[in-house]
Amino acid sequence: MKQKKAITLLFTLFLSILVIAGCSNSDKEKASSSGESGNxxxxxxxxxxxxxxxxxxxxxxxxxxxxxxxxxxxxxxxxxxxxxxxxxxxxxxxxxxxxxxxxxxxxxxxxxxxxxxxxxxxxxxxxxxxxxxxxxxxxxxxxxxxxxxxxxxxxxLNIATIFYNKAIFDEYGLEAPKTYDEFKNVIKTLTDNGVAPIALGNKDRWTGSLWYMYLADRIGGADVLTSAINRTGSFEDLALVSAAKEVQNLVDMNAFVKGFNGLADEEAKSMFMNGQAAMYLIGSWDLPNYTTNEDVPKEFRDSIGFFNFPTVDGKGELTSHVGGPxxxxxxxxxxxxxxxxxxxxxxxxxxxxxxxxxxxxxxxxxxxEADSLELPQMYIDVLNELSNATNITLFADVQMSPEVAEVHLTQIQALFGKEATPEDFAKKHEEALSAQ
Amino acid sequence: MLSVLFYLPDMGLNDMDKVMSNKWIIALYVLPALLLIGIFIFIPLVLSGYYGFMDWDGIGAMTFIGLENYTAALQDAKFWDSAWHSFLLAIFSTLSLLIYLAIALILASKIKGSDLLRKIYLIPMLLSSVAIAQLWIKIYNPTSGMLNQILLKIGVENPPAWLAETSIVLYAIFIPILWQYAGFYILIYYAALKNIPDSIIEAARIDGASPVQIAFRIKLPLIMGIVKVTIVLAVVGSLKYFDLIYVMTGGGPNGASEVMASYMYKLAFDTNNFGYGSAIGFLLLIITLVVTYIVRKLTATKEEIQY
CATH class of the missing domain: 3.40.190.10 (Periplasmic binding protein-like II)
Incomplete structure (x- = not known):
């Protein structure tokens, strides 16, 4: 008799192990069916x-x-x-x-x-x-x-703009640039004085993509990148290749902080916020850090301004943005x-x-209704930019299918690290896009 | 006979032997562990091999595409690059076992403070991988990091950006990985060395053996079995390594620090290519099995050492 009891006991034990192993499932079924039960x-x-x-x-x-x-x-x-x-x-x-x-x-x-x-x-x-x-x-x-x-x-809804440290700009007699030549001049002045011009955390890759996208937009117009992605155009379009060249020019000018390809965006951000770099291209989701965030010293918040990505050789519209929901x-x-x-x-x-x-x-x-809200001036400025925007190009890695986006992001890192030539960069994109 | 399960205290040794030689009872005792291993290891294993035959984005419907994923993987330069990186890690972690062994030999020879040192070596093992990654990201920071600050102080003019340069990033990550597991291997060796009966060492000493001779002629041969196990552990652990690489560089820049496991993760979760990712995962398993087999063959000896 005792033996029989023992067998029953053992089986109950094993059954309960099975139930425990499978319980996550049955729990969920219960929960979802209770979604409708009663009122x-x-x-x-x-x-x-x-x-x-x-x-x-x-x-x-x-x-x-x-x-x-x-x-x-x-x-x-x-x-x-x-x-x-x-x-x-x-x-x-x-x-x-x-x-x-x-x-x-x-x-x-x-x-x-x-x-x-x-x-x-x-x-x-x-x-x-x-x-x-x-x-x-x-x-x-x-x-x-x-x-x-x-x-x-x-x-x-966000647009990316270049935030800059007015205190650093003032120190070297610089002003927010409107054209790409002025922008290059700013970079040159800063590097000559041993200040890192731009904080960039390109380990995250989409950060470098923002720079590329803006250059493509200014050089080739608002549609060139989008049409390459939706296949009405080609990624080997001259404008897209020269935008890639321009990225490498910036790298050659030491425009970005040292080791940017190994830095996360958070690290780049903290460099900018510690005054170790003068400019930082990021989405407007970062606005609280420069306006309302009490954890950031007020002195720093007051010294930050933003400007739109400059026009390149007279081409491109200041009101065309990279961004999106x-x-x-x-x-x-x-x-x-x-x-x-x-x-x-x-x-x-x-x-x-x-x-x-x-x-x-x-x-x-x-x-x-921007006017009806009590907001810091920088918010009102950004909201005005948004309502005056002639175009908002959706972030490239969001526009692309996940597989192409992975190619894009890897190539961005290769381009910034100068392991890919602008032509290779465009070719790899074209291959990935036409393969889908 | 089943009374054994509930009346153990009453039993004599003979009863125990009788019970344990009953095949059904043996099966019964093995069953719970077998079930768990089956559910959590073998079934997913077979499934991932199966998913490897599919074109599947992880969300929608699967389509059977035969061996396409596997042949694609074999021709995928990025996969072989990442495999090479994994092998490099395996080689480095095997070589570093020598250092750990040396440290363990020193610690086990009753030097002053060996207890404290042993605990210090063990600390990295108690930290989670992500914490270690964050720590080393700070150390490696190209401008404000501890390493480059020291290099600047001692007069190195342009210290490298450790995690950003494709030629060094891989080795820069190996260091924290090796550091992370040092304590583990030292502890294993230390325990093995402590297990050697004092009488043997004593006898050798009386015969006039020097400490070095004792270490190489007596201690090392006696713990060879353990050393072999650690080699297998180090090789297998390296081949499937993932954590620090994922957090510190994400496999970048431009794939320079990609290993097999991080490449698999990237394919499955970042590009939504679960079929291909599963195929890579299955290849990773096969490669690990083959390498383990080779390592075991290479280190095999006929005689078992008995004290």
Whole structure:
């Protein structure tokens, strides 16, 4: 008898091991089915602004969620927060196992494509046409459209500008350059005086891409890069090759800080913020550091200005920018609470538009009445740049499919490190683009 | 017979032998571990080999493309570059075992403060890889980093940007990797050396052997088994190495510090090419298996040493 008992006991033990091993799955099934049970509905929401590193963002999200829950009794929002890189990895794994959250964050264009091809995201055109009609800055929601359907609604809009340290400029009698010759003169004066002109963290690669994109825009016009990417043009276009040459000219002039190819953007930023470099090309998401961020010494914040990328040999428009929408919200195609999720997205976008710029210094992709808000002067200037913009070219690595983007980013590093000639650089892009 | 599981204290040694020679009981005891290894290691392993046959972006539908990924990988210059970098790391970490062995020999010979030193050597092992990476990124910083500051002080005019120059970045990363695992190997050697019975050393000393002779003729041969194990560990660990490289350079600049594992990650997660990434992962496994086999063959000896 005892033996039989023992056998039963053992089997229960092994079964429980199996259950433990498989429990993550059964838990989730339970959770998603409870999304519909009774009157309570649960929207699962994943975002990438942890309390530790993005406190203001996090707080706004919490506010929006609690307001939404108050306005919509019976609907709960369950939040999961991860930091940027972890978020990207987890979203990928979740989508493979069909367990995407009901609402989450995505990036535009190239990033979005595989998810749309795999039918993971649901089109949001209905709320875009009704609830949110005409509320986005033109060109922002479009970046999330594939084959005429919009799969994400953007929360941020950024343009890249060159921030510069006025204190250093004043010391050497320099002024913000308007033309490329003036710009080169600034670089020369600074290097002659032993000051590193430009902080660049090209380990992250998209940072160098910004420089290349602006040069391409100024030399070849607003469309040249975009048309090379969407295949109406060629990457071996003369303008794109000479933009690459110009990058290497800058490298030869020692325009960038020492060892830029091994520095992360964060390291470059801290060089700029410690006054170790005079200029820094970055997106307007960095504005709080130069305006409202109390952790940065006021003296430094007051000494920072920005200028648009200069025109090259009289070509290019100062009002043409590199930039675009940042993260946007998606709704999962397989969501059990799709209607509620869409409602939440629409609510979130509106509330975010009202709060983000004043509370977190994030320029939303929804239209703003700049004059009616109390903002630091630099914000008003950037918002004016945005409303006067003749063109915003979406970041190249976002425009491209992930595979081409990887080629682009690697080649950017090779170009800046002078391991690739401008011609090779263009050729590698052309090969990758025509291979798709 | 199953009573053995619950009435162990009552049993004599004979009963124990009887139970342990029952094949069913043996199978029963092995089962839990086997299940876990199966679920977490063997099944994913087979799956990644299988995904290697697919054209798959990790999100949408898979299409079977036969051996295309594998043949593409074999012709992929970047893959072979990264494999070469992994092999270099394996060679360097095997060579560095000599240094660790020397340190362990010194530590085990009852010198003053050896206890403290042993603990100091072990510290890097207690740090997480990311913390070590951040530490060394700071040390290597081309302008404000400790290393270049020292070089400037002693009169080197233009110290290199360690992580930015394609010709040195790989070796610059090897140093923290070797540093990270030094304590681990020293500890293993130290424990093995401490295991040698004092009587043998004593006898040698009485016979007039010098400390060097004792080290090379007695201690080393006695721990040869352990040394072989550490060689295999070092080689396998190097071939699949990932952490510091991913954090410190991301494989860059321009692929100069790419190793097989970081290349695999990049393909699967950055370019959404899970099929190709899986194929590379499977090749990584095969390469590691083959190299391990060769290493074991090369270091094989017939006789087992007994104290």
């Amino acid at each position: 309570e509905k649960t929207i699962k929401f994943m975002h990438l602004w942890p309390e530790g590193s993005s406190k203001t963002h996090y707080t706004i999200v919490e506010e929006i969620i609690s307001n939404f829950e108050n306005d919509n009794p019976g609907v709960n929002v369950e939040v999961e927060v991860l930091s940027n890189e972890q978020y990207k990895d987890k979203i990928k794994v979740l989508s493979t196992s069909n367990e995407l959250p009901d609402v989450g964050m995505t990036w535009a264009a190239g990033y979005l494509t595989p998810y749309v091809d795999g039918k993971k995201f649901t089109p949001l055109d209905d709320i875009l046409q009704s609830d949110l009609k005409d509320s986005f800055v033109p060109g922002t929601a479009e970046a999330y459209a594939i084959d005429g359907k919009t799969y994400g609604l953007p929360l941020e 940042g993260v946007g919200l998606f709704v999962s195609e397989d969501s059990d609470v799709k209607e509620e999720a869409k409602k939440f997205v629409s609510y979130f976008v509106k509330a975010w538009g009202e709060k983000s710029v004043t509370q977190a210094g994030v320029i939303p992709a929804t239209k703003l």
